[in-house]
Amino acid sequence: MNEISEADVIVVGGGLHGTSSALHLAKRGVKVIVLEADYVARHSSGVNAGGVRTLGRPLPEIPLALMSREIWHGMTDLLGEDGGFVPSGQLKIAETEAELETCRERVALLASHGFTHEKIIDRETVLELEPALARHVTGGIWVERDGYALPYRTTTAFRLAAQRLGVRFLEGTPVRRIEQRGERWFAQTPRGTFGAQKMLIASGAWSGELSKQAGEPVPVHPEGLMLMVTHRVAPFCRATLGATGRPLSFKQFDNGTVVIGGKLIGIAELANRHGEVDFMRLVKSAQTVTDLFPHLRHLGVNRAWAGVEAFTEDELPVISASRTASNLYYSFGYCGSGFQLGPGCGKLVSELMLDGEPSLSLDAFAIDRFHARATSAAADALPLVTH
Template identity: 30%
Template sequence: MDVIVLGGGLMGTASAYFLASRGARVTLIERNRVGAAATVASFGNIRRTGRHLSQLPLAHRSLRLWGEAEKMLGRDVEFRATGHIRLIFDEGGLADMRTYAEAAQPWGLELDELGPREIRARFPGLGPDAIAASFSPQDGSGNPRLIAPAFADAARKLSADIVEGADVETIRHTGSGFLVITSKGSFAAECLLNTAGAWGARIAARFGEEVPLDARGPQMGVTEPLPHRILPVVGIWTRDKDYGAYLRQVERGNIVFGGAAERVPVDLDPGHAAADPMRLPGQLRAVARLLPSIAQVAVIRTWSGCEGYVRDMLPVMGRSATTPGLFHAFGFSGHGFQLGPGVGDAMAELITTGRCETPLDDFRVDRFSRA
């Protein structure tokens, strides 16, 4: 079986690797460099907490693969299962956390509820005004700059062809397969997998499948290195988007942070988003609620990227509803990093066997036309 994968982010490179490991002949086509769009803009959060319940089976599948990534890919992608804590500062947040924890339990996600005293004892310096927190000990973080290139290199070792810097000019369904004409040549295959991220809706539209997707850029930042003291990824349960911040400390000591700043619209041509320094003070005030000591630290870099947000905040995954041999996996709406390995594994299973052990029905591309 020949498969063309369009898009070289985490979803595309993971799909290429798992397809090649199942014996498919794979060509991955990327318009820029592998991992240069949404993946590299990611915060690096590997969390299951707070996900739409129908995503949890895929998230569990992916977490298992994150745990195997170093052995599987032959390099350290800095996955660390240090846990994920979400702090709570008001009764509304506490009610939301408890409702979610109860709903998620049948889906295989167990959340520990921590009181103020336990937060102080286990995680000193975090959220001194927090009234409670949830904690998921198996979750953690990974390095967004390492994971897509690692999957691409591992796919190459399995004879996948990774074509970078290739602008797609034409995509045609030939009846027996697909022809993709690019600035670096023409490629033909029996199957086509659309993992083009924020550009994925454009590709789906070529085949009569309309997806309500907006391209937006998050704002991320990183501080100077500090003594390494914060192990878990830190987030918040809140109904106020102005306080929706998150942070993690990498082993080198830098604190990476994001959230609490409106994601800005991005023009897909050229598809670059810039961080806005005017939004940084408000963002840091929200981060300081989680970690007050960050107010005394220098921010050394900010950045943004291009992510695809679907109207219902669920991804598009699975078979095309119009075109045999076409498959989609895009629109992960700013929370796809944790899912990446599981998405690649699930799509490879679906394409090569015609079935998938992980339920994908909620992510069907035709859910909008059916609605």
């Protein structure tokens, strides 16, 4: 029998959520091994748009996003570098009166829940912030403390900080099977078996297979999210932009290039661990950009790519202890918005795993919520018995 490599915690997946959780666990003195099928930051966490956005979050995610944003602002204290974080502000543009009304309703809804980070701004203020925008804009929502960062650099910085605290990263080490013997968890890989008291599944779009092995199937599916980056152009846009009526995520880096996306769906190949670009769909996005910035009409695209991301059916992540087994935890299914949450969720996951209670409630992200919903839908569908 193979010798078993031991740790206190095994993390399956070296994306931002795996590396951030590993770092926060190691800060509490825990011995961690991260098992990564490809290489750290190979998938969503290294190839995303870098948006550090609290703007537009679903209500249950807002407390996490606001907490995570404070970590972004102090990233150098945590990692010794800032991951390229630029607090550029994020602006969601309205292009019609009806869209501006939608923005007002959103901000009023947030206010009714006590959240005041999203502010309505009028057309003049939008154009003052971004003078190169097309004149048809009608206003928007502005979040001053949001921004963007460099995804590969950030995830690598988490990895290096974790390594400095003794975390071991094994790349090219896919976990084929997970299994509990007694209280301990074991991960079988082509490089041998790894054992630990606790296990965290942070395997992005591949997490569903592992949760199924633990007897907890989750409705999670992969999507290939696309981005493109343009040639360099003179500085014209400072904020990170989104739109209200159509998909858009848009920012200009200091080097002049512009990154364009906005949950544009390409092709996800889970088995081949690969995303493919669908150029016809990218064209639509290019059209949005030239509508908003007509002077970019002749700007060339340098590169386009697709990253494989995990989506759940209610568009919220799973951040949870297992409901069927002891010592097993999950953090996956970030639905195209998990980069911003990575620093904060890693901290909360470490608290969940070590203290049982995180400092912010994770109840909305419990793994059994899908099952509970399916059961109550089935009960609703039962015929009423009349006497």
